[in-house]
Amino acid sequence: MPARRVARVLIDSPLPQLDRLFDYAIPDELREVAVPGVRVKVPLRTAGRVVEGWIAETGDEEPVPRPLSDLDSVVSPVEVLPERLHALARRVADRAAGSASDILRLAIPKRMVRAEKTWLAADAPAAPEVDPAAAEWAGRTLAEFPGLADALGAGRRIAIDAPPRPARAWDGRDIGAWAEVLAAAAVDTLARGRSAVIAVPDHRDLAQLEAALAARAPEDAVIRDDAAQSGPARYAAYLRILAEQPCIVIGNRSTVYAPAHRCGLVAIWDDGDPLLAEPLSPGVHARDAALVRQGLEGSALLLAGHTRTTDVQRLVSIDWVAEIPAARRHTPRVVLSAMREGETRAVRIPSSAFAAARDALAAGPVLVQVARPGYAPVLVCAECRRPTRCSHCGGPLHAARQGAVPTCAWCGRGAGGWTCPHCSSTRVRMASSGSERTADELGRAFPGIRVIVADGDHPVAHVGDGPALVVATRGAEPIAAGGYRAVILLDGERMLLAEDLRIGESCLRWWSNAAALAAPGAPVHLVGVTGSIARALATWTQPAYAAAELADRAELRMPPAVRVAALQGPRAVVDEALRGLRADIPELDAASVLGPVPAADDAVRALLRFDYAAGARVTGALRAAMVQAALSSRRGSGRPGARNSPRNTLRVRVDLPDLDV
Known part of the structure; x- marks a missing residue:
């Protein structure tokens, strides 16, 4: 028998037990379009229905006696999930004991057919060219922080205290001086043929950043990735980000996942703003996602603000992030x-x-x-x-x-x-x-x-x-x-x-x-x-x-000196999860757990404190506990049709922005 073509599919589902790659046979009529990154529909036999997902990998498999369901259809020929985004989503989800599909739901906009057809019919974007005067302006602006330009070019992790003063954009609009510094870093990165991604808390910060970039960067190279955009506009922007030409992507917290080609800079402005903390599962802060991305892609990471959060200060204190002071200190x-x-x-x-x-x-x-x-x-x-x-x-x-x-x-x-x-x-x-x-x-x-x-x-x-x-x-x-x-x-x-x-x-x-x-x-x-x-x-x-x-906080073992995870669910389920964690990870002693205490809907809530060195083992064990609780709930419900409607009985949130969350 000839080898059969197999697609490994990540299913778009919040259920923890489905957070893995499933193998599907590729029918002959779909071989040309079923490539890594495209959206597909696949049958889910345990649920008796067809669900959406993304092809993560394809390959040939020698004939083996195992049945494989066929792909149902390819939704779109556009490869919306490049390998770099899948790797980032997987790593971020593992760090937060979450599902990769939850991350991708934030990163990939819903498909808009008309916008997609317009994009496919248009010519590929041209390589952006930075005006020499703009490149010179970027160099002068970055020179306010000696060594910053070289550090960004070398792909280092940098923290700076932004100049606390107002500034004026080229068109007369008043902005903060911080916006000029981040815009200069982005223009300098684009001039080196690399993409830049900048995440800011809200629309007012975004407007200042746009004003700082106007006439400095090529207009068609500045892409706004904002949830406030219309569906077609955001999907069209995402398709441009996927192109092989570098660009500058600006937006809010989910922008840190923008799969820009050859990313050379990820910048976060004012990481202490709660708007940069993602409320949706798995609740990963934009700063933490940017740190993971920098480790995967080797891009520069720039953390800027008028103040220093304790999270960034911890990274500076362990020399994971370098602090670059301004040549001239400005103080109100x-x-x-x-x-x-x-x-x-x-x-x-x-x-x-x-x-x-x-x-x-x-x-x-x-x-x-x-x-x-x-x-x-x-x-x-x-x-x-x-x-x-x-x-x-x-x-x-x-x-x-x-x-x-x-x-x-x-x-x-x-x-x-x-x-x-x-x-x-x-x-x-x-x-x-x-x-x-x-x-x-x-x-x-x-x-x-x-x-x-x-x-x-x-x-x-x-x-x-x-x-x-x-x-x-x-x-x-x-x-x-x-x-x-x-x-x-x-x-x-x-x-x-x-x-x-x-x-x-x-x-x-x-x-x-x-x-x-x-x-x-x-x-x-x-x-x-x-x-x-x-x-x-x-x-x-x-x-x-x-x-x-x-x-x-280090003396009290409070974040960010340690990491904290919140477990919530029925008391029996939470107690079982905590017992399993202590058995698998001996360094988790009684002082590592706070609670359980009563929570909403007859549930209890416990806080688990653990060191960063044990992070991968703890989040892996938490993930396993969530899967076990979900499967046990489905098997033990005893109701007709329960297999088609499993529910999670254990909720986990890692790296809480506030212990009351």
Whole structure:
């Protein structure tokens, strides 16, 4: 008998027991189109249906007495899964005890037939040519960090502290200086005939990066990979990324998987932003995926931010990532503002910060950062000072404006006629000021000055250089033309009260990003905060703060000094998984496990702490436990049709961004 052609297929399924390659025979009529990387449909006998997947490998097999199902069909002739992307997805999934198909679902957009036909009918893209003037500009910009250009060319892992100042793009748009540095690195990489991939947290960062690249890089070589794009636009962009010509890919967290040809640079901006932490299974942070990719492809890795996360500081401390300082240190003029004698705690803005804002308004806009949006996010009983709660669902009440009927933040019901269940009082008191109430108060304090609110309900991207008070929540600050003439950081003490392991470094990141929007020499007032975090902002020594935080967490065996995995499911299943882990990995002692404790839906949750050296063995054992739990659930259900609807009874999340997740 002649050898038969066999395709090894990765099935697109979230079920852990299906996360492997399945062999299918290639019928004669599909031999020409069934090649590695294409989408296919295959029969899944255990489920009695046809599912989609991707061909990972093909080969000839000598005749053996084993039955193989035939491929059902080839969905598209386009090879959307190159070998480099499959290898990356497999490695990232193994590191996170997840499924490779979950990673590929994030990386590969849904097929759009019309966009695909248009692409196939068009000519192949030409090789991009970087203008000599743009290449010279990139060299000058990178020279601000001595040795950075050479390190990027050598494929090293680099961490830099971005210049905390505003800049202006060639077309007059105001951007952050960080965007110019990342754009210069991308242009320099493209000039060397390699691709660059840059991931940023949100659309506002993406707009700044686009402005920095405009007229510097060839227009047809800059590809935007953004989930906010329409389906056809994103699929067309993905097809261009697959082409053999180098390009610059910019986008959000899933962009780190973009399979650009001959990738020479992967850059991450502001890796401490929670938007770069993937919420979908297996929940891999963009920074961790970029580290895996750099190890596989040998590309350069650039981690940039105004602050240093403890995760990056750990890598710097073990010499896995090199730190390159700027030739000239730029530091905002930070002032620690405290209440003077005679000023009560009820005064939100100290006289020194108030005077700075008044003087700055004569020259241009002033930024006031607050903790929360809305008018009065927190209401308490006027008598006993206990937080008010909705009588229907138990959610917190808030006020939309002065004198308004309290409204539940969860169910949206009005709480007219509210009565305190503790003291029977019917009066409420505003215990906090949101962005709208702060704007109202500042409008009365500065009559005749324009007041702008910027938060989730009132998005503002840019403001002019005229006098204005901009009241913004953390992370929603607009960019001001020429920079803000003063920055006032309010509610610092309240922000630090959040029950979060990383609240210190998060606050430092929020304040540093806001301070970087100030014009050179403009005062930045941090109100009511003292201690090491205030000193780190005032002296602009965020890496030192990250190093101190990392040392404290190492003593407590908390991330990122160690890795942490969360196991959730029925108690019997979680206990069995933990027993198996301890048996397979002797160094996991009793102190390595926290819990189990009750969780939602009659489940329990346990946290497993383990060292990085044991990572591969622990995640492999966790993966095996998930498969075993899924198979046991299917066999033990005893219901008709249960074989066609298996369910996972053990959920695992590795490298939690927050231990409360």
